Amino acid sequence: LICVWFPLLTVSRWAWNPHFVIFWTALALATYFYKEKIGTLSFLIIGVALGALFHHHYVAILTTAPFLFFLCLPYLQKKEYKPVLLLVTGYLLPHLLFVLFDLKNPPGLFFGKYLLSGNTPHIEKGLSLATIGTHFVRNVAVYLETFIQNTFLQVLFGISLLTLIFLELKTHLMRTLTWIIPGTAILFGGVFLDEFQIRYVYSSILFIFVWLLFERKKFVPKFLSSTALVLLLFGSLLTVRTQLTQTEVYPPMSVVTAASEIISNTVASKQLKNVNV
Numbered sequence: 001l002i003c004v005w006f007p008l009l010t011v012s013r014w015a016w017n018p019h020f021v022i023f024w025t026a027l028a029l030a031t032y033f034y035k036e037k038i039g040t041l042s043f044l045i046i047g048v049a050l051g052a053l054f055h056h057h058y059v060a061i062l063t064t065a066p067f068l069f070f071l072c073l074p075y076l077q078k079k080e081y082k083p084v085l086l087l088v089t090g091y092l093l094p095h096l097l098f099v100l101f102d103l104k105n106p107p108g109l110f111f112g113k114y115l116l117s118g119n120t121p122h123i124e125k126g127l128s129l130a131t132i133g134t135h136f137v138r139n140v141a142v143y144l145e146t147f148i149q150n151t152f153l154q155v156l157f158g159i160s161l162l163t164l165i166f167l168e169l170k171t172h173l174m175r176t177l178t179w180i181i182p183g184t185a186i187l188f189g190g191v192f193l194d195e196f197q198i199r200y201v202y203s204s205i206l207f208i209f210v211w212l213l214f215e216r217k218k219f220v221p222k223f224l225s226s227t228a229l230v231l232l233l234f235g236s237l238l239t240v241r242t243q244l245t246q247t248e249v250y251p252p253m254s255v256v257t258a259a260s261e262i263i264s265n266t267v268a269s270k271q272l273k274n275v276n277v
Helices: 006-013 015-034 041-054 058-077 080-103 110-117 127-148 151-171 173-192 198-213 217-243 253-269
Strands: none
Touching: 006 015, 006 127, 006 198, 006 217, 015 041, 015 058, 015 173, 015 198, 041 058, 041 080, 041 173, 058 080, 058 198, 080 110, 127 151, 127 198, 151 173, 151 217, 173 198, 198 217
């Protein structure tokens, strides 16, 4: 599944800043599961990796902030403050870079002109209950499309996921909240956006993926999680050939390579100096 899963293949095909949220999420979660072997430094790595998602798309904060909260909660309950301090410090460091840049270059760029100016792109200006409802339905459709492309399989996957969440809330409440809230928060936060794209969901998908992999002893939850994973695999096999053979974003690499050769030849033939490409 990791080799052919639709969103992973999509983000591997070309470089675009939102695509890297999957890498940082994977790094944070892998570090989390190996934190005993890595040691105390793992908490700082997790925090930095989660904070780095904000550099690739600001909506990722809807995913990372609740997950950070659930990571800190058991340590706060046990009054173990060092892991919490490292997690929060690591998380804030990547965000601090934006603040420092804005302070150094008034009136600022990211917070000053982009988020706090009142003119942030894609923020819904006229929000009503009807708009919220319409946007939520839209978000669910795009959310399922991020996981799997076939409409029929999307419906089956959505039903399996929703049923499993309902059952797991009764038996594994905290585990379910820890992974499902970060994995679905974008559905609710996204109602404030006037458009909703697949790239907004990328920061959520690995939380759902990992949650589906957890061991379940009862037959029905085990069947539902296995069904969801099989649907993802089957749906991805239906799209893998197209993804690998057709260029979704132009120009393709062949055109870029040809253009770079023309530039290099021009620079060499005309003996140009200090050329910026």
